[in-house]
Amino acid sequence: MKDQQNFFSNLKSDLPASIVVFLVAMPLCLGIALASGAPLFSGIIAGIVGGIVVSAISGSQLGVSGPAAGLAVIVLNAIQDLGTFETFLLAVVIAGVFQIILGAIKAGVIGYYFPSSVIKGMLTGIGLIIFLKQIPHAVGYDADPEGDFAFFQLDGHNTFSELWYMTESITWGSLVITLISLTILISWDKPFIKKTFLKGVPGPLVAVALGIILNVWFDNIPTLDITSEHLVAIPVANSVGEFFNQFTLPDFTQITNSKVYIVALTIAVVASLETLLSVEATDKLDPQKRITPTNRELVAQGAGNIVSGLIGGLPVTQVIVRSSANVQSGGKTRASAFLHGIFLLICVMVIPEVLNLIPLASLASILLVVGYKLINPKQFKVLYKKGFNLFLPFIVTVIGIVFTDLLKGIGLGMVVGIINILWNNFKVPYHLDPQNIDLKDPLVIQLAEDVSFLNKASIQRTFNKIPNGVEVILDASKNHSIHPDVLEIIEDFEKAAHEREIKLSLVGFEKIGKYDPESDFHKLF
Structure with a gap:
């Protein structure tokens, strides 16, 4: 009951946000379906299910789910490999079952292992893609589908070459609408608007309404x-029967087809990873810094994919484009995501003709603003000042996402982050300056609480730098765990200490692990 009260407790903020998310989601649902080689209505179905079904189960307060651009290539290839769209829908249903299993076995913890610099790079990279992809639409060059977020495109063009080709095909009416819409959207955040009765009206809604009038x-x-x-x-149905005929049932006769399960597992893994990344990023955007229960989110996504597959929809994931639009539009709870699904359903049933009057330039204007806010140019300088260890994974992630795709870009950022971790572990987990060693005083080396095999190189290098003839105290009193490989290095150093005239004292090693009873090192204790 409390959860239900919370669900509807912020309608003043959630309702306007849901309208903005609806306006952003609608063309993306269609564009992603087009890029996936699927029926256009399947994208709308996925958007409706992501809004109504997933948000009702999810614990994410600001996340919005729907068809994801990151799955477009997988869907395109899967439909071709499986032969029919109906067989593909069966794979979507099974993928949902796999995701529920992942949630049940607590696989949602995976999302917490991504560094914040990589997540920030993901947000910035997606913001750049959104911004660059919407510029052609803003000037009326719409050869590139709205939902295609790939750098290299099927027509041989790429994200940057489209900016060149658009100069040859400018639609002046679209350009005028873009300029007016951007003026409205930028002005709407200014004090002179917020002090008037217009403050309660969403700026994007005004921009879209004016776009229809101008069109x-x-x-x-x-x-x-x-x-x-x-x-x-949007597909227009002339009757109720024709509307429901746009829904498609999966082909359950293919339940024994092994290819279906391979596709289902692929969708489940990729969709779950994209969801967990989006959850992490959306939580960072949340002004209230709420934490999404990731295992519950996987279950919600699984339920959404089961329903979407059963009625003819594309796979759903939580998506950062719509989620960030929700945050930036003032959404407070998951009611905004739920309502955006309701709006999608009502509008495609009741007023598809009106929606088909909306210029893509109006929607491009909204996404240009969303993209710019995600890029947040100031953070480049902030992260650079914080150090190269944060900035390098961030910038590699940004470049990787822009020039490849979401998962590859994040993978590159993670690789750089891991290399950085390895390099830091190569460094000594304590300070030793061989130039300032006083031979009269014992040299105390305090081991860290946890010493892993990654510290092998740094410890070996430290031992090699110790001058001959000094007194060394190797203190493990604060250590909780030490890898056997490191113990071997210490044992070797203990053997070599006598020849190097080093007086070695070992402190606190009695409580650490089990040693080989035949080793000389063990006999010390």
């Missing part, structure tokens, strides 16, 4: 006329 008006002005390819394109 209709430009029909009478040849130089500004906006043709249908530059508008939203």
